[in-house]
Amino acid sequence: MSGGGLTTERPMGIETEFGVLHVDLEERTRAGAGSAILLSHLTVAAYALLAPAEGERGRRVRWDYGDESPLRDARGFELQRAAAHPTQLTDEVKDAHLPSVELDGPVRGSDVAPEGTDDEVLAWAVHRSIGNSVLRSGARWYVDHAHPEYSAPEVLRAREAVVADRAGELVAREAMAIVERAEGIPDVALYKNNTDGKGASYGTHENYLLDRSVPFEDVVAVLLPFLTTRQVLVGAGRVGRGARGSEPGFQISSRADFMEAEVGLETTLNRPIVNTRDEPHADASRFRRLHVIIGDANLLEESTFLKLGTTSLVLAALEAQHRTGAEILPELRLADPVAAVRAISHDPSLRTTVELADGRSLTALQIQREILDAVAAVADRTDAETDQVLTSWGELLDLLAEDPMLAADRVEWVAKLRLLEQYRRRHGDLDWADPRLLAIDLQFSDLRPGRGLFGKLRAAGQVRTLVTEEEVAEAVTTPPASTRAHLRGQLITHHPGAVPSAGWDVITLAGEEEGHRLRLADPRQGSAAWCEQHGVDPVADLDTLLTALHRAVGDR
Amino acid sequence: MSQQSINAPRPGDDEENASDAVTGGQTFASAQGADDLLDEIDAVLEENAETFVRSFVQKGGE
Structure with missing residues (x-):
């Protein structure tokens, strides 16, 4: 194709x-x-x-x-x-x-x-x-x-x-x-943000209108590996592991520990990686609404941009595959997607590999790279936004592979981790269970002017922006x-x-x-x-x- | 994994963007910036972190 x-x-x-x-x-x-x-x-x-x-x-x-x-x-x-x-x-x-x-x-x-x-x-x-x-x-x-x-x-x-x-x-x-x-x-x-760190989670959901004729099992097959691994690009970061934060440590996604099923209708219990809610708020004979609940609330603009841009492109590839019968997207069936979401989230070094049904073991970055290459091959690079998404996607995969800290101004979980590491060093190598680190995680997303720590990073020019305050x-x-x-x-x-x-x-x-x-x-x-x-x-x-x-x- | 973007930030964990931190002086300046930022965070961080964290309780949503 x-x-x-x-x-x-x-x-x-x-x-x-x-x-x-x-x-x-x-x-x-x-x-x-x-x-x-x-x-x-x-x-x-x-x-x-x-x-x-x-x-x-x-x-x-x-x-x-x-x-x-x-x-x-x-x-x-x-x-x-x-x-x-x-x-x-x-x-x-x-x-x-x-x-x-x-x-x-x-x-x-x-x-x-x-x-x-x-x-x-x-x-x-x-x-x-x-x-x-x-x-x-x-x-x-x-x-x-x-x-x-x-x-x-x-x-x-x-x-x-x-x-x-x-x-x-x-x-x-x-x-x-x-x-x-x-x-x-x-x-x-x-x-x-998405959690109080005590077992309660609340959502940041994305919605995408999708061609109704694409069989849902195809949607699931493509989305499971994609959504499981995209957190390395667009995760918001979280201090504490486990839904109740019972284990100290930093992780990539704030939602990972709340995902309990591969596919399902629920959003408040037994949360699935692929949600099947389908009220299209549109002509249901032509459209399906894909309701994505795995995503983190993002403050960093490039994270939101990539979250929507990459997901939309993957869906476009899926639709094209269905329409033309051509093989576009790679076969990447994960052996255990729910376990993979957590394993990937719990390793900010990004070296963790997850097992595929075909016996391969790949890192999240490798899986994302395979998807990116497949999508890029059929994308219209003369379209400015499409080109920008693909460029940013590839750049960030490269940077994260070399050293995640290189992406601290563009990837939200890295921006948060860098701040936490700087703070830990200043105060004598704080333990990850220290309440000050948990407080920084919560205050990162405080929306009050002058209070939110992400706002401070932005004001200090430590994270990139994509749109203007005026717009x-x-x-x-x-x-x-x-x-x-x-x-x-x-x-x-x-x-x-x-x-x-x-x-x-x-x-x-x-x-x-x-x-x-x-x-x-x-x-x-x-x-x-x-x-x-x-x-x-x-x-x-x-x-x-x-x-x-x-x-x-x-x-x- | 070989292509390095011209926009990519450079190694180090405290510069603002790729165009800064080229010379030692500028690196120092942005390290200073990181220090200032940490000072500011210390100033704005909830006084009693432990109480704050404990009192941050939400209901589940969605």
Whole structure:
């Protein structure tokens, strides 16, 4: 196969659950994890209801889980007339059949926050269990179990994903700042990490839209060796080994010790390397959503970039293999993937080999190199991002093979390890069980300005950056142009009173006389280019907009 | 494994990026930078690391 022309482009996105703590030590010690849900609600409500950037105080756009009925239109785009009155449209929102729903209780009384001071609004929000909102960026900002979660808007490229992911850090910061300013409300600290080191883990999930026709067993066969070994490039590092950190030492991935199965549906127990959850939030006859739960929360931009970029390329190779029948990806069946995830994570020297079913023993770097070579052979290197991903992938494999410390400015676990080693040396070769090293690990991901140690590394120029602070700040309130997040975010921004709710594949528009539910079953529909092509101007007045949308679906 | 990128950082564990740390003076400067950073970390690290670590308790998520 030659000139396959594969690129990183595909609908994808990242969801981040933040660690959440009382700032006050006494309250923290007294409450333990018992106040996690309260703090999560405060955090989510603070930004959703009180951030000036999100528009009118006290109002939010509710989350819509969407319909389960298949679209009637095979093009995957339709506009349905909905109930007449905006309040009914709000009630129609199906908030009631998915796991996190109980946290956004049924509507009793007004859904609009009362007039009042910040603390009054927050008290109302906690009482009402306000736990869901859609932001101007097209992101979902909500309470998932006992963590605030930022589901970044859908994007098509790895670099866009980095920008959208970093914007989530700014949302978290603003939420903390609003809570801090409110009188009589306990201050909150948020951490972009994945474990408390005491047995609890929370996720940073990636989502990739994938051709439905690729047999899932092929997806599993390709992803098991890839996901098991990619941690050497994109792991965030962790102090402590074992889910409860019972064994002292440093390891490469913060999630490795929580992976217990090869394949499965669960995410909270018996976590699998390949997750089978498949709600595509798109036309299920054409697409599958691949939900990747093994990844670490990353602060280093190149790590996020590579995580999304390499995974998207591997999936593209898999799709091409299925489409053409050509052998593209190497056969790399691991003898025991779950054991391999841990063995690799527990060896920062990267010399550990894992056994393959064919009898070979390879290091994680060797497995990644085989996958990279196979993908590079069919990739479109004239595509700038694809070339950048492949170049960075290869450079980092070389550096890590020579001496992992050479990659300390580009690989997150190495950046963390270098800092820990410097600190250990300064304080007389500290033992890995020393609480100061555990504290450094936790504080590495503290998102408060001036507190987070990763932030200090970045400020000191010790880690590379990929995107500018300006574009990250802009992405807090501006949706990506490349997907339906554009239309969602622009409508929320320009018609704040007319969008009572939205979800990944549905937007409700409430007019004076009648409402509409717009369904977008292909994430590329609703992009800035799509809108322009269909004469849909999200800034136009509502009537003009609805006429244009009707024309776009061929209704009128 | 032979190709070394022109952008690759150089050996050593304390320079900011490949363009620095060419001369001894600059290496010294960035080692100084690492020291400053460690000072800053000492200043910002939770006062009682043991209590902090013990009190960092989360519920599982996802």
